[in-house]
Amino acid sequence: MQLQWMCTILFFTVHILFPGSTFAQHLQVSEGKAQGTYYIVKYISRDTVSLQSRIDSIFSVIDQSLSLYRPGSLICQFNAGQQVQMDVHMQAVVTRALQVSRATSGAFDITVKPLVDAWGFGPVKPAWQGVPPADTLRQRLQLVGYRYLQVNGNMLSKQKSGVQIDCNGIAQGYTVDVLGRFLEQQGIENYLVDVGGELRARGQNIQHKTWSIGIEGPSPDSSNYPVQTLLYLSNKAIATSGNYRRFFDQGGTRFAHTIDPVSGQALHNNIISVTVIAKDCITADGFDNALILMGVDKALVFLRRYPQYGLEAYFIYKDAAGNVQEKYSPGFKRFMNKQ
Numbered sequence: 001m002q003l004q005w006m007c008t009i010l011f012f013t014v015h016i017l018f019p020g021s022t023f024a025q026h027l028q029v030s031e032g033k034a035q036g037t038y039y040i041v042k043y044i045s046r047d048t049v050s051l052q053s054r055i056d057s058i059f060s061v062i063d064q065s066l067s068l069y070r071p072g073s074l075i076c077q078f079n080a081g082q083q084v085q086m087d088v089h090m091q092a093v094v095t096r097a098l099q100v101s102r103a104t105s106g107a108f109d110i111t112v113k114p115l116v117d118a119w120g121f122g123p124v125k126p127a128w129q130g131v132p133p134a135d136t137l138r139q140r141l142q143l144v145g146y147r148y149l150q151v152n153g154n155m156l157s158k159q160k161s162g163v164q165i166d167c168n169g170i171a172q173g174y175t176v177d178v179l180g181r182f183l184e185q186q187g188i189e190n191y192l193v194d195v196g197g198e199l200r201a202r203g204q205n206i207q208h209k210t211w212s213i214g215i216e217g218p219s220p221d222s223s224n225y226p227v228q229t230l231l232y233l234s235n236k237a238i239a240t241s242g243n244y245r246r247f248f249d250q251g252g253t254r255f256a257h258t259i260d261p262v263s264g265q266a267l268h269n270n271i272i273s274v275t276v277i278a279k280d281c282i283t284a285d286g287f288d289n290a291l292i293l294m295g296v297d298k299a300l301v302f303l304r305r306y307p308q309y310g311l312e313a314y315f316i317y318k319d320a321a322g323n324v325q326e327k328y329s330p331g332f333k334r335f336m337n338k339q
Contacts, residue, residue, distance in 0.1 A: 027206040034059040035067070035172060037196030043183050044190040044206055051186070058178060065089040066171045068113075068123045079113070079164040083157035091154055093167050093174050093282070100170070100286035101146040103309065104302075107290035109261035111148060113166035114140040119266045121246060121257040122166065130250045137264040144261050173239050173285025176200045180281075197240055200281045201233040210234045215275050215314070229314075231335045237281035241288040242273030242316075260293050269295055272316040272324070277335060279310050287311055296327055303329045 030041040030052045041055055065074045065087050078084035086094065097110045116122040118132040118140050126132065148160045172195055179193045180200045190203030192211045201211040214228040215238070231238065243256030255266040274292045278284035287309065291299040296315045303311055312332040319325050 025206075030055050032056065035063065035175065035195065036069070037172075039193075039195045041179060041183070041194070042192045042205075043188045044203070045186075045188055047186075051183075054182070055179065058182060059175065062089050062171070062175050062178065066093060066167050068166060068168070075165060075167060078156060078158075082161070083155055086154045086156050089174070089178070090156070090167075091151075093171055094149070094151060094156055094165075096174070096282050096286060097167065097170050098146055098149065098151070100283075100290065103306070104287070104290040104294075106146060106262055107260075107293050108169065108286055109144060109146045110165045110167050110169070111144050111146055111163055112169075112259050112261040113164040114143045114162075115259045115261065115264050116166055116257075118264075119255070119257075119259060121259070121266075131255065131266075141264045144264070169289050170282060170286045172196055173198050173237070173281035173283070176237065176281035176285075198238070198281050198285055199233070200237040202235050204234065213238065215240060229336065231275075231277075232337065233277070233335060236277055236279065236335075237284050238275060238277050239281060239284035239288045240273055240275045241292045243267055243271070243292075258289050258292055267292065269293075270318045271296060272318065274299070274316075275314040277312040277332065283309070283311070288313075300327065300329060 025044045025046050026048060028043050028045050028048070028050070030050065032039060063070050063073065066089060067073045068075060070076070074084050074087060074090050094110070097108070100108045113122060115137070117124040118126055118136055120126055120129070143160065143162045143164070148158055148163045149165070150157045150159055176193050176195050176198050177200060179195070180191065180202065183191045183193070190205070191201070192205070193200045199213060201213070205211050210232040211234060213231045213233055215231060241258060243254060243258070246257040253268050255268050258267040259265070260267070271292050274288055276284040276288040276291065278287070291302070291313055294302060296317050299313065299315070303313060312329045312335070314326065314328040314332050316324065316326050
């Protein structure tokens with residue numbers, strides 16, 4: 001009886017000293033390939049049962065909704081026809097995409113697919129290489145415009161025949177959020193989800209410290225080796241868009257895979273990359289392309305003018321002399337300081 005009382009006292013002592021702590025918890029890691037890139041999911045849990053198969057299942061379900069590379073997916077059905085009945089994933093992504101389009105006056109627009117294909121960055125490769133013919137761009141621009149999309153409940157329809165959508169500029173961030181919410185539903189309070197460099201962090205790592213994340217930028221000496229800046233994130237998400245991953249060079253100009261839906265041109269301004277921090281990853285992912293197309297100064301003005309979106313951004317760019325420089329919004333700096 002005395003031993004039983006001692007055990008009971010010890011239990012309550014530990015519970016009082018370490019309420020809700022990660023005491024006796026373990027770092028679990030699930031990783032693999034999905035959506036044309038890698039993924040790594042790290043989480044702290046007392047349960048040692050792997051969540052790998054359930055995580056892979058989430059990717060599969062979202063791909064069946066939003067992948068342009070999976071025949072029969074909902075997005076492919078819509079692009080081939082006039083309308084589609086959306087599932088919860090497609091509806092969430094299209095709804096947020098249209099919100100970002102309106103907020104950025106069309107700088108982000110999922111109807112950009114005909115232009116993405118024309119520039120050779122989509123699943124449908126053009127007959128030419130490099131910069132598309134000017135008349136082709138003019139023709140395809142006639143099919144671009146988020147106002148050609150109409151949402152009525154869970155039905156998505158197009159107001160103009162030939163309109164097609166490409167959600168790759170926002171779907172990856174959405175997937176990160178879905179994985180994060182899945183972990184939370186399992187009672188997991190500390191995790192880091194990384195899908196191709198789009199991340200969401202909650203709580204702390206196994207050392208009870210804020211998650212540290214390295215973001216890449218090209219080396220100032222123009223070498224092929226990226227440099228890293230460490231960020232410290234908790235209960236935030238991050239997305240990066242840049243011109244040093246997918247691009248081609250022609251006539252002394254570098255054309256990146258980010259396409260301006262207003263002009264039809266591939267990104268060729270002086271911005272090398274922009275990293276965006278937001279409350280969730282779908283928001284960060286949706287705005288990063290728009291901010292990189294705005295240019296550094298206009299993007300920083302946009303961030304100051306619309307604080308309601310909760311965005312912070314970090315830009316790496318080349319100045320007029322060709323030197324690599326950096327600028328960031330005022331609130332971004334706090335994420336560069338160890339917490």
